[in-house]
Amino acid sequence: MTEATEMLVGASVDFLRRHSPFNRMEHEALEFLASRLALAFHPKDSTILSPEMGQVKHFYIVQRGKVQARQTGNVSVTEYSSLSMGPGECFPIGAISAQRPSTNTYTAVEDSFCFQLPAEDFVTLMQMSPVFHLFCTQYIASLLNQSRQQLQIQFSQRAAEQQTMTTPLGQLIKREPVSVTPDTITRKALQQMADDHVGCMVVVDEGRKPVGILTQSDILTRVVLPAFDLSRPISEVMSKSPHVMFSSASAYDAALEMATHGVRHLLVVDGEERLLGVVSERDLFSLQRIGLRQIRAGIESASDIEALQQASRDIRQLALNLIAQGIGAEQLTQFISALNDALTCRIIELSIDRHDLHDAEFSWLAFGSEGRHEQTLSTDQDNGLIYVLPEGVAQDAYKQKLIAFARSVNEDLAVCGFPLCKGNIMASNPELCLTLAEWKSRFGSWIREPDPKALLNASIFFDFRTLFGSDKLAEQLRSWLLSNARTNTTFLHMMAANALTVPPPLGRIRDFVTDDDPQHPGTIDLKKSGARLFVDAARILSLRTGVSSSSTVQRLRQAGQKLGWSADELSAIIDGFNFIQLLRLRSQHLDTEHDAPGDNRVNPEQLNELDRRILKEAFRQARKIQLRLKLDYQL
Structure with a gap:
């Protein structure tokens, strides 16, 4: 290689190292790429690549200038089909990988320079470099992973004391599991819990697959107070179908499971579903300064709104910690929604006590982002009620009682940081406190006559789920909705x-x-x-x-x-x-x-x-x- 050639290759390497994915590419692969590149000039308004040119012969990397990609064909619509690319961006990844013509036309919108890599060298580079192969086959997923890494660095100082919530559960197991078989005498199982200083006893079958669990909190209500005969087998007092997760699941997955179901122990199993150990809230709590146990316990024990206000603030802080640890957006929004669900349910429980509605059959519905499990940290309230009218009760009076209850819930949620909906999409609105038949009628009118207002309502109210109360009512409404909307082609x-x-x-x-x-x-x-x-x-x-x-x-x-x-x-x-x-x-x-x-x-x-x-x-x-x-x- 001549001195001039070495200088050109060196300059190309310097440029590539400033852009993804080349900045992470293996040294040998990067040198190979730089040595095979040719730099071409494309004057303003010239076509660099188009479908008419046939099978793609080069992979392009923009070195300087701007290139516009525009979809071609009869279905192309300008507003949806063009974009510009700048230095470091590549094209056409899909076409050259599939060895076909490009579906886009690429035009220089200003005087531009592009590196060109021959198609056969592109294939070789894919084989040489796992980094480049991942980039081409999982383009946006690869970029997102890099972004999360940058984000972790950005938040690292604020979460310096945090360990990671992405740790596999198998790595959190601190000791061999303590377990008994279903026919073990309860007295013997309790004695073993005391001797081994464990907070729960796992019950396994002959293949060491978990079939039950007995925790310390169960002992008072199931053993002591009922004066349970300790000579009887533990299978009669254990909780059946315990919560089980594989060892490859993350601490985050376990935290979400605990937050969603209100449990304090998860049983960790291997690929054959055999018991490996137990992970508790305390284990997860050690991973974070503001932990699941604090928040969940604070919500469950809250006797007033002031305590729930603190829980709401803690949820935001926990979310910050999870962002710092690189947790993805889907998991984050699920986690926020799960904890906000628990907070809302506690507010509803306190309000039920005040309004004496313990015997009422209803479903508290969440709409919009909350209904989709996609709450971010800035969201107002979107909720409603489906209720069953008791026999022999006047509907007007009963509905007014429900509305008064719903209003207190809406106001308490507002105090805890969830603003009242400016559009009055709240259960305290009489138009959104309806029986199942009334909700079906409302949905049906929007489907039959999809005017702009009906379409707006559908975009809000068709994203619903039960947050508290009867799942059956909401599922009956969902089944009806899917059946009627699917067959109405005009509405869709x-x-x-x-x-x-x-x-x-x-x-x-x-x-x-x-x-x-x-x-x-x-x-x-x-x-x-x-x-x-x-x-x-x-x-x-x-x-x-x-x-x-x-x-x-x-x-x-x-x-x-x-x-x-x-x-x-x-x-x-x-x-x-x-x-x-x-x-x-x-x-x-x-x-x-x-x-x-x-x-x-x-x-x-x-x-x-x-x-x-x-x-x-x-x-x-x-x-x-x-x-x-x-x-x-x-x-």
């Missing part, structure tokens, strides 16, 4: 058209289209112009395919599988949605309180290069799913 067509009214904020020349709102210039509303695009599409897909989940991610996964979408495509779409959710969480937790102005906004110019790149890719995924709706419903 109108829903799809409504979902396409907001395009992804991608510019044809600039990377992003930002708002011109004088209060928030140069920003993007990640809720209205980001997350909503995925949420609206997922709702339509779930109604069309009969998916009962209210979660956006689960709707996309299940509906996409039913519709035959590829696993890679689904993963990219879901990763795009999750990254937008993560940006919302980061902004809210660092800068705002609940429902603060601008709490869902981001200024793309203030993002680092990696996050800007991932955000652009996330909006591309939103555009892809909107294009599917456009084609499916001929819009």
